[in-house]
Amino acid sequence: MGKLAFALLVLLLGAVIAVGLLVLPGYITGQAAQVPLDSAGTENISEADEMPPSEPEWAGPAFPSDPGYAVNDSVSLTGETVVFNVTAGNFKFMIDGEDNPNLTVKLGDVVRVEFTSTEGYHDFVIAEFNAITDRVWAVNSTSVEFVADKAGEFEYFCSVGKHRDMGMAGFLTVEE
Numbered sequence: 001m002g003k004l005a006f007a008l009l010v011l012l013l014g015a016v017i018a019v020g021l022l023v024l025p026g027y028i029t030g031q032a033a034q035v036p037l038d039s040a041g042t043e044n045i046s047e048a049d050e051m052p053p054s055e056p057e058w059a060g061p062a063f064p065s066d067p068g069y070a071v072n073d074s075v076s077l078t079g080e081t082v083v084f085n086v087t088a089g090n091f092k093f094m095i096d097g098e099d100n101p102n103l104t105v106k107l108g109d110v111v112r113v114e115f116t117s118t119e120g121y122h123d124f125v126i127a128e129f130n131a132i133t134d135r136v137w138a139v140n141s142t143s144v145e146f147v148a149d150k151a152g153e154f155e156y157f158c159s160v161g162k163h164r165d166m167g168m169a170g171f172l173t174v175e176e
């Protein structure tokens, strides 16, 4: 190999390495900067990871799967249907701008929850009544209806990921 060819090869290698050093770190940090942030400034990675679009249809939580309409015989229906329009975001439920409001109904009421995700991927669950909506992405709606056939205080929550622990929970009070 001639000296000139060797010098050119060295120059070429040097140029390739220099470009690699300059471009690669910028590329990597550029990728990292693209992690989506929610309004609170926290990283949104886990939520996106929880439900890749290719995941099979959710089979539902491991709660008893009796139909939600199995009304306790000793409870007489009031004939009233109470409708709650609940929206969900990261990471709270809202009704009329109030976060995780206390819901109150009477024993024997039919309860209907009209549920809309305005941000992220969520559901609405009250395990004791087997009340479980579909899981929906923003902006989509679903609903669930059940009979409040037990008196007491029952937690409603989002069963997606750790959303319940992250603040997506409140209470339904069923008054006798």
Ligand SMILES: [Cu+2]
Binding pocket: 088, 121, 122, 123, 158, 159, 160, 163, 168
């Ligand atoms: Cu959620």
